[in-house]
Amino acid sequence: MVFNSLTFIVFFACVLGLHSLPLPWTVKKINLLIASYLFYSAWNPPFVILLWVSTVVDWYAAQGLVKARRQGTRHAWMLLSVIANLGMLGYFKYGEFLLDNFSALMNSIGVAYHPAHYDIVLPVGISFYTFATMSYTLDVYLRRAAPAKNLLDYALFVTFFPHLVAGPIMRPTELVPQFAEPRRASAQQLRFGLALMTLGLFNKVVLADSFLSGAAERVYDGARVPGALDAWAATLAFSGQIFCDFAGYSTTAIGAALCLGFAMPDNFRFPYAAVGFSDFWRRWHITLSSWLRDYLYIPLGGNRHGPHRTYAALMTTMLLGGLWHGANWTFVAWGGLHGIYLSGERLLRGRFAGYRPGPWAFFALGLLTYTLVNVTWVFFRAKTFTKAWVVLKGMAGQNGVTRPILPTFTLLSVAAIVGGILITHWFMRSRTLESVVARTPPLAVGVIWALMAFAIVIAQGDGSAFIYFQF
Amino acid sequence: MLLGALALFALLLAGWEGYWRAYGVVPGIRNTFGLWAIQRRRIDEGEGDATVLLGSSRTYFDLQLPVWQALAGRAPIQLSYEGTSPMTAVEDLAADPKFTGRLLIGVAPDLFFSGDGFALGVAKYAHKQSPAQRVGQWLSMRLIEPYFAFFDADYALRTVLARQPWPQRPGRHWFTDVRKLAIYEAGRNAHLWSKVETDPAYRDLARSIWAEGFVVYPGDPTPDEMLKSEKEQIERAKQAVAQLRARGVEVIFVRLPSDGPYLQYEERFYPRKRSWDGLLAATGVPGIYFADYPELRGFYLPEWSHMTQAEARRFTVAFYGVLQRELPKAQASHTGKQAVQH
Numbered sequence: 114m115v116f117n118s119l120t121f122i123v124f125f126a127c128v129l130g131l132h133s134l135p136l137p138w139t140v141k142k143i144n145l146l147i148a149s150y151l152f153y154s155a156w157n158p159p160f161v162i163l164l165w166v167s168t169v170v171d172w173y174a175a176q177g178l179v180k181a182r183r184q185g186t187r188h189a190w191m192l193l194s195v196i197a198n199l200g201m202l203g204y205f206k207y208g209e210f211l212l213d214n215f216s217a218l219m220n221s222i223g224v225a226y227h228p229a230h231y232d233i234v235l236p237v238g239i240s241f242y243t244f245a246t247m248s249y250t251l252d253v254y255l256r257r258a259a260p261a262k263n264l265l266d267y268a269l270f271v272t273f274f275p276h277l278v279a280g281p282i283m284r285p286t287e288l289v290p291q292f293a294e295p296r297r298a299s300a301q302q303l304r305f306g307l308a309l310m311t312l313g314l315f316n317k318v319v320l321a322d323s324f325l326s327g328a329a330e331r332v333y334d335g336a337r338v339p340g341a342l343d344a345w346a347a348t349l350a351f352s353g354q355i356f357c358d359f360a361g362y363s364t365t366a367i368g369a370a371l372c373l374g375f376a377m378p379d380n381f382r383f384p385y386a387a388v389g390f391s392d393f394w395r396r397w398h399i400t401l402s403s404w405l406r407d408y409l410y411i412p413l414g415g416n417r418h419g420p421h422r423t424y425a426a427l428m429t430t431m432l433l434g435g436l437w438h439g440a441n442w443t444f445v446a447w448g449g450l451h452g453i454y455l456s457g458e459r460l461l462r463g464r465f466a467g468y469r470p471g472p473w474a475f476f477a478l479g480l481l482t483y484t485l486v487n488v489t490w491v492f493f494r495a496k497t498f499t500k501a502w503v504v505l506k507g508m509a510g511q512n513g514v515t516r517p518i519l520p521t522f523t524l525l526s527v528a529a530i531v532g533g534i535l536i537t538h539w540f541m542r543s544r545t546l547e548s549v550v551a552r553t554p555p556l557a558v559g560v561i562w563a564l565m566a567f568a569i570v571i572a573q574g575d576g577s578a579f580i581y582f583q584f
Numbered sequence: 585m586l587l588g589a590l591a592l593f594a595l596l597l598a599g600w601e602g603y604w605r606a607y608g609v610v611p612g613i614r615n616t617f618g619l620w621a622i623q624r625r626r627i628d629e630g631e632g633d634a635t636v637l638l639g640s641s642r643t644y645f646d647l648q649l650p651v652w653q654a655l656a657g658r659a660p661i662q663l664s665y666e667g668t669s670p671m672t673a674v675e676d677l678a679a680d681p682k683f684t685g686r687l688l689i690g691v692a693p694d695l696f697f698s699g700d701g702f703a704l705g706v707a708k709y710a711h712k713q714s715p716a717q718r719v720g721q722w723l724s725m726r727l728i729e730p731y732f733a734f735f736d737a738d739y740a741l742r743t744v745l746a747r748q749p750w751p752q753r754p755g756r757h758w759f760t761d762v763r764k765l766a767i768y769e770a771g772r773n774a775h776l777w778s779k780v781e782t783d784p785a786y787r788d789l790a791r792s793i794w795a796e797g798f799v800v801y802p803g804d805p806t807p808d809e810m811l812k813s814e815k816e817q818i819e820r821a822k823q824a825v826a827q828l829r830a831r832g833v834e835v836i837f838v839r840l841p842s843d844g845p846y847l848q849y850e851e852r853f854y855p856r857k858r859s860w861d862g863l864l865a866a867t868g869v870p871g872i873y874f875a876d877y878p879e880l881r882g883f884y885l886p887e888w889s890h891m892t893q894a895e896a897r898r899f900t901v902a903f904y905g906v907l908q909r910e911l912p913k914a915q916a917s918h919t920g921k922q923a924v925q926h
Contacts, residue, residue, distance in 0.1 A: 114716035155716035323742040517753045559585045563592035573740040
């Protein structure tokens with residue numbers, strides 16, 4: 114079920130009520146586990162089996178790793194986990210993509226190959242939970258973490274509903290220890306958790322779905338050729354939409370976990386105030402970028418084997434990171450562009466090591482970063498390269514005379530919301546939400562909270578899925 | 585702080601609800617894909633032999649299910665969707681072997697022959713609806729919709745803000761979104777909202793929104809493109825009807841009344857001889873065209889396209905009578921086709 118639905122509100126109220134009953138801790142954990150399976154099966158019940166497969170395989174793989182005496186056996190257990198998880202991911206997420214590309218390749222060399230249509234439904238959140246379970250086995254393999262003490266704690270780590278389908282991608286070391294002792298939110302945690310959930314849903318329901326998604330849809334999914342204003346408005350709208358959608362999900366997830374007494378890591382840190390791309394990736398989808406750094410970039414050599422190997426590792430990581438987002442070459446292009454940006458930045462930092470920008474140059478570099486990030490969003494949002502080029506040409510003012518696509522109100526709302534997001538991100542660049550809330554008068558916090566809740570209700574969201582569910 | 589926020593939230597919500605009630609809105613069931621899916625499931629759950637109504641808003645608002653039930657002893661399943669061509673749903677039923685009943689397909693020319701509509705994905709949604717979405721629909725119909733008047737797509741925050749008189753960008757015509765026209769019930773019986781009938785300003789607004797569509801603007805489909813689209817839709821109908829009739833389903837096309845400038849527009853862009861007669865000839869099934877039956881003429885359509893609730897009740901009685909007279913033709917055409925096939 115999605116967070117932005119009446120079903121979830123009722124579900125969460127029941128879970129919260131059950132969790133606050135004076136029951137033994139193990140019973141409460143079993144309740145949470147059952148609730149999490151219900152949460153997931155509410156999309157498509159049979160896919161719970163995949164969760165079980167992922168859970169059981171990694172549980173036994175980690176047990177095997179602990180008991181193994183020989184390095185070869187340890188390798189085998191680790192490979193079992195990686196193959197099982199990536200196999201599932203490959204079959205469900207990349208099967209059609211691989212088959213289509215293979216047929217195209219065969220046909221291009223004159224071999225007529227027309228396989229049957231690959232009609233497989235992508236299980237929601239498979240990219241997230243396979244990465245979470247893989248990190249468990251890999252951490253045990255690399256001796257970074259001890260295995261969970263019991264299957265219940267481990268299964269709950271994999272399945273815990275706040276992070277299950279769209280992250281933050283949790284590490285076992287972050288969550289499993291929290292299941293060891295009884296946890297219940299304090300009144301302060303409950304208040305802050307509910308406030309975070311309100312903020313997250315405001316981002317998703319009001320800003321992303323009600324005001325921003327339409328602009329991107331009309332330009333990116335429509336047949337009309339956009340002029341400069343429409344192309345830029347749609348792309349800026351998408352930059353706001355994807356942030357509000359995904360950060361909204363993460364904030365709601367963190368808030369839901371906090372209401373139950375659990376802490377989850379930040380996934381976003383005001384990314385549109387980033388100056389440079391390494392800064393951007395320290396602020397955007399933090400749990401994925403740290404996962405890719407720890408389990409891909411560093412094993413590929415990281416920056417310890419000279420510049421060529423570093424650039425190769427960087428590009429490989431970002432290309433695969435792009436592919437992780439979706440089985441389409443446009444996502445690979447998106448990742449590739451980020452790889453080029455990161456490599457370019459690394460090169461420039463080496464050349465101008467002593468350069469320290471003044472405040473205006475710093476701000477200008479931030480705007481340049483945001484502008485270049487927007488260019489990458491074109492490939493992320495467009496379903497085909499043809500469409501991406503049409504929008505990019507529009508952004509460059511190269512589409513000639515065009516008819517307007519977006520009405521004035523849409524342009525104004527995009528400008529106001531995206532402008533507001535940028536100002537907020539720059540204001541919050543070096544602050545945390547907790548510190549700002551602590552310094553704001555309670556009356557003002559209460560009013561803002563009530564206004565956000567009111568806006569969520571009167572926006573009447575249609576319960577549309579979060580963008581990252583498809584990844 | 586939490587209690588203060590809750591109090592302010594409740595106050596704001598009460599104000600918003602009061603504002604829309606003062607405007608004349610009353611709480612009611614929302615016409616959603618989930619509501620449609622409930623009716624669509626009836627076919628899979630043992631009512632495959634039922635009469636099904638498919639069409640756009642006229643078939644939806646002008647045919648009253650309780651009246652039909654009183655006349656026939658059993659109400660039809662209402663699967664029409666306003667502002668949407670029924671063809672996708674017709675194809676969905678054609679592909680469903682569980683449906684063996686009778687199908688009335690409403691033809692609103694501008695929607696039917698263009699194949700357009702905002703709810704074309706409704707059948708797909710119904711088949712893929714998740715358990716969570718089903719529960720959400722159930723909860724919404726019991727906990728929210730019967731109590732809150734503001735909970736209507738026409739009063740959503742963005743919709744309300746977007747329809748304020750913003751200056752318009754030059755270079756094209758910006759169409760006004762269609763406003764709330766109907767009241768819906770849980771079983772998908774619907775009727776024209778009384779405000780359209782009793783509030784002259786609202787009626788004129790509804791008329792002016794239709795009238796925007798009667799003008800050809802730069803960038804609109806050309807006559808050739810419209811004709812091409814019309815042929816494509818007739819071909820789609822021909823294939824779907826053949827599939828339905830092969831299974832013994834009786835199919836009848838119905839053209840419900842329109843009036844005034846709306847009727848003139850339809851006759852100008854979709855002349856009966858070409859579109860309606862072409863459809864019947866291609867599919868080989870009978871049709872009921874309101875103008876051919878004195879008892880189906882002369883009803884009051886405040887905004888030229890839909891009847892008031894009282895008129896719709898009266899019309900349903902008259903229509904049911906005509907249908908009973910025309911049904912033997914549908915049965916005969918079906919039997920005749922089977923005989924030819926054998």
